[in-house]
Amino acid sequence: MGDQYRTAIFTLSAEQNAAAEASRDRLAASGRFDKPIATIIEPLGKWWKAEEYHQQYFEKRGGGACHIPG
Numbered sequence: 001m002g003d004q005y006r007t008a009i010f011t012l013s014a015e016q017n018a019a020a021e022a023s024r025d026r027l028a029a030s031g032r033f034d035k036p037i038a039t040i041i042e043p044l045g046k047w048w049k050a051e052e053y054h055q056q057y058f059e060k061r062g063g064g065a066c067h068i069p070g
Contacts, residue, residue, distance in 0.1 A: 010044035017041060 009024075011017040020041045028037050 007039040009039060009041045010047075011041065012044055017043065 009020045011020055024037055024039060024041065027033075
């Protein structure tokens with residue numbers, strides 16, 4: 001729902017980018033999902049490590065908050 005929580009794959013090379021796009025395209029063509037796959041795939045740019053309270057978030061809070069079935 002919206003860009004803030006969209007999944008992303010950040011790649012370090014053209015080969016990784018091609019592999020990620022091929023994987024996404026195979027999954028999209030499989031018919032498994034009714035809606036288009038919204039995961040963005042782009043080169044890793046400048047990156048900042050999140051604050052400590054964001055690290056291992058689910059482990060620190062007992063997990064169970066993810067809505068995606070396992």
